[in-house]
Each structure stands twice: as C-alpha cells, then as structure tokens.
C-alpha cells in the first residue's frame with residue numbers, strides 16, 4: 001500500500017514537471033512585438049480601472065531566459081508593483097519587486113521602490129491593533145454577557161451546592177436520595193445536552209424561556225451539583241469533635257452547622273471551588289449554542305463575517321483576563337478565610 | 344418511673360452496646376449537688392462512653408437518666424429507647440457542660456467569641472450580656488489577656504482553660520471532664536487542674552475522668568473504679584486508695600499508672 005501511494009505520487013510529480021516545462025517554453029516563444037501589445041492592453045485596462053485584469057496581462061510577460069534581454073520583464077514587474085502598491089497590497093508589491101531584484105540585484109528603480117514599500121508597509125501588529133479596535137466593541141458586549149452569566153452562576157451555585165450537600169448528609173433518607181440523584185444526573189450528562197434540553201426541549205412541555213434564563217438555570221444547576229459534592233467533602237473533613245463540642249454547649253444540629261462547621265469549610269473550599277469557577281468562565285462558551293450572544297458567540301460571528309483570526313485571538317485574551325482576575329480574587333479570599341490558622 | 348429529688352443526677356441501669364461489644368453495662372450512679380466525683384479505670388473500660396451518655400452524645404440502649412429529679416432525654420416506645428426531640432436534648436445539654444481531652448475549641452473564632460458563642464447562639468442572650476459573661480469567665484480561668492487571639496496561637500493548657508470557660512459560660516449545673524489533661528505536656532497539667540479546683544471551690548458539681556491519682560485524692564468526694572463497663576469499686580479517696588490495694592485488679596491498675 002505504501003509502495004503504491006509512493007508510486008502514484010512519483011507519477012503525479014513527473015506529470016506536473018512536464019506540464020510546467022511545456023508551458024514555460026511556449027511563453028518564451030512570444031516575440032517582442034507581442035509584449036508591446038500586452039503593455040498597451042494593460043495600460044488601457046489600467047486607465048479603465050480594471051486593475052486586476054491589467055495585472056493578469058502583465059503577469060504573462062515571462063522571466064527572461066539566461067542571456068536574454070529583460071527590459072520588458074523589468075518594466076512589467078515594476079508596473080505590477082505600482083498597481084499592487086496603489087491597491088494597498090504591499091505584500092504582493094514586495095513579491096514582484098523581489099522577482100526583479102533576484103535577476104538584477106543592481107536595478108536602481110527596483111531598489112528604490114523596495115525602500116518605499118518597506119517604508120509604507122504597516123507592521124503586522126499595527127494591523128492587529130487596527131482590527132482589534134474595530135472588533136472590540138462587539139466583543140466587549142459579549143464579554144459583559146459572559147461576565148453576567150458567570151456572576152449569576154457564582155451566586156446561585158454555592159447556595160444550591162450547600163443545600164445539595166446538606167441534603168446528601170442528612171439522616172432523612174428520601175432527601176439524601178433526591179440529592180444523590182441530582183448529583184448523579186447533572187454530573188453524569190454533558191452540560192451542552194442539559195442546556196439543549198432546557199432551551200429546546202422544555203418548550204415541547206409548554207415551558208418556554210429566554211436564552212439568558214435557560215443559560216442561568218442550566219449553568220446554575222450543573223455547578224450546584226459539582227459544588228454540592230465539593231461542599232459535602234469539606235463538611236465531612238471537619239474534625240468530628242467540632243460538632244460534638246458545639247452540641248455539648250447546647251447547639252442544635254442546624255446551629256452547629258451554621259455557626260461552627262460551615263464557616264470552617266470556607267478555607268478548604270476555596271481551592272476546589274476556585275477551580276470550578278475558572279472552568280465555569282470557559283463553560284459559559286457553551287451557551288452560545290442556545291442563541292445567547294456572549295463572548296464566544298460574538299467572536300465567532302466576527303470570525304465568520306471577516307474571516308479574521310484577530311477576533312478569536314482577542315476573545316482568548318479576554319477569557320484569559322477574566323480567569324486571571326478571578327484567580328487573584330479567589331487567592332485573596334482563601335487567604336482571608338484561613339487567617340485564623342496563622343500563628 | 345418513680346424518682347426522688349435528692350440527687351442532681353441519677354443513672355439507673357445505663358447500658359450501651361457497640362455492635363457486639365458492651366461498652367457500658369448497667370451502670371447505676373447517684374450524684375448529689377456539689378459533689379465531686381472522679382472516675383478512674385483502664386483504657387476501654389467505658390469511662391468516656393458513660394460521660395458522653397450523660398450528655399446525650401451517645402444514645403443509650405437501656406437505662407434511665409434522671410436529671411434534677413426528672414427522667415430526661417428519652418422516649419420509650421415498644422420497650423425501646425428513642426432520643427427526645429432535638430430542642431429538648433439541646434436544652435438538657437446546655438445545663439450540662441463538657442470538657443474534652445482534645446479541647447475542640449472553635450478555631451475560626453477568637454478566644455472571646457468561643458466563650459460568647461453559647462450564651463449568644465444557644466441562650467439567645469444580647470451581645471452585651473454575652474460579652475459580660477464571657478469576660479467574667481475568661482477572668483476566672485485567667486486568660487483575659489488572650490481574649491482577642493485565635494486558638495491556634497494558644498498553648499495546650501491555655502486551650503483547655505478556654506474550653507472550660509466556654510463550658511461554664513452556659514452556667515451549667517453539672518460539669519463533665521473527660522481526661523482534661525491527657526493531651527497536655529506535663530508542665531501544662533497544673534494550670535488546668537488549678538482552674539478545675541477553683542470551680543470546685545465555687546461548689547460546682549463535677550464528674551472527672553482522669554489518670555492523675557494525686558488530683559483525684561485531693562479533689563474527689565468519691566472515687567469510682569470502672570472496668571468492663573461497670574463500677575468495680577467506689578469510696579472516698581482515703582477508703583479507695585487504702586482498700587483498693589486489697590483488690591487484685593485495682594492494685595494492678597494503680598501500680599501501673601502511679
């Protein structure tokens with residue numbers, strides 16, 4: 001098999017080479033008078049404004065063979081360069097100029113032209129900034145939506161998670177089973193599928209809601225389930241003596257949880273919860289699939305309209321900025337939450 | 344159940360099983376108001392389980408706990424004991440203070456907040472009242488200058504004194520101490536005993552589990568020797584240490600720890 005494909009590619013390359021040589025030998029046979037005609041035609045097209053057609057005509061004037069006179073070649077390429085330059089296509093102007101310089105390194109016209117192109121040519125980062133400025137407004141709008149989603153979920157999910165955790169460790173079996181089921185279901189199915197179900201599935205049961213509501217509900221429940229398990233672990237990691245000491249001074253289970261146990265989980269919770277929230281910032285991108293115009297969707301729209309990678313790069317930078325800011329905030333909170341452990 | 348009022352606490356036939364193991368086996372005990380009782384005995388004999396049962400931290404399988412003349416903490420259904428409603432249990436516990444071997448201070452609260460917590464949360468006292476009580480209790484255990492710090496910065500002895508302050512802030516009628524000095528370096532034991540002694544002087548009723556015979560001898564009105572879930576011998580310290588030497592088991596125990 002490998003041998004066969006090698007053979008095929010050999011044949012293909014040989015055929016290509018053959019084609020190229022015949023084509024180039026044909027054009028070499030053109031005479032000087034033909035070129036004058038070509039120049040004239042190109043000039044007409046240029047003055048009528050059809051620059052691309054002019055470029056095509058000029059392109060037909062071939063590279064001179066060794067020892068052959070090349071004035072027409074140089075003239076055609078320099079004219080192409082000027083047309084490209086006028087079209088703001090500095091890269092292409094550069095290529096044709098370099099074609100000339102490759103054969104005639106001392107050609108002063110080409111050398112001067114090269115210098116003026118280089119002076120004119122905008123560096124890549126300038127292009128980036130130009131695009132960035134034009135993309136930023138709609139990206140920022142999207143980012144604001146993403147931030148809003150993140151903040152809503154950050155408010156909902158710790159509360160939901162706490163209830164799920166307390167339900168899980170409750171001695172009341174039905175409650176504990178329900179909470180187990182919630183965790184099992186929402187951790188065990190893709191968030192994307194849950195979002196689809198809420199936004200596209202529930203309407204068939206007569207429940208419709210705007211995308212934002214669907215997104216907040218989906219993210220809220222999903223993250224509550226994840227945080228529920230984390231919070232349960234943190235509660236159960238607190239020394240059993242704490243509960244006993246709280247009960248011994250007469251606290252009820254509820255008071256002991258609220259005053260003694262749960263406050264001690266904060267420090268332990270911050271690293272894993274911070275992790276979840278960083279994941280959340282990125283997971284919000286999934287709601288772009290249910291007609292929410294947030295950061296990912298905005299970037300995608302720009303990319304599809306202008307086919308410009310800058311939109312995606314900018315979106316990545318904004319996501320990074322968000323995750324960095326939240327990482328710092330979480331570290332600060334973790335330090336504060338554990339201050340009583342410092343000696 | 345017929346009860347008499349002369350004792351603060353009466354235990355009748357207290358029994359507690361852990362699966363096939365009987366940790367407490369039909370214990371009877373009467374404690375008068377103001378009495379200081381010391382329980383000694385080998386490891387695993389059920390001392391902690393008994394103390395925890397008195398504070399309803401262990402749910403007993405059989406027996407009666409009579410506190411201030413009233414049967415307390417359990418409802419009997421079909422011959423089986425069920426712990427009473429949480430509010431009833433909490434109310435009982437707030438009248439019985441307990442001090443643990445490992446202190447169990449609340450690490451996220453300052454010393455002052457630890458002591459204020461009971462009056463504030465359980466007794467629903469005002470902040471000012473709770474503060475006043477807490478400061479008085481901290482003064483009593485000699486740690487008023489530590490009121491603003493977190494437990495992590497305290498020595499073991501100081502932690503245990505704060506734990507005692509936290510317990511007595513509830514103005515309990517009975518104090519239970521489960522090996523209050525066992526987790527301490529020897530040089531820190533004295534300050535904790537000093538604190539307990541000062542409570543005794545105030546007339547607090549207390550049951551103390553300890554391995555320190557000197558302390559038992561000095562403080563106790565009565566010494567109980569526990570083994571295999573029940574009391575094997577009891578008496579005033581003088582009687583106990585004199586007659587205990589005639590009992591093979593007690594002699595072995597005392598010789599080992601003295």
Ligand SMILES: Nc1ncnc2c1ncn2[C@@H]1O[C@H](COP(=O)(O)OP(=O)(O)OP(=O)(O)O)[C@@H](O)[C@H]1O
Pocket residue numbers: 361364366384385386387388389390391392393
């Ligand atoms: N929660 C429990 N589950 C199972 N067995 C237990 C439990 N608590 C105590 N026990 C067992 O009950 C018996 C009595 O334990 P307890 O802690 O009351 O003894 P102790 O007299 O306090 O001993 P020590 O001097 O070591 O503190 C021991 O055999 C112990 O292993």
Ligand SMILES: [Mg+2]
Pocket residue numbers: 390391392521522
């Ligand atoms: Mg014990």
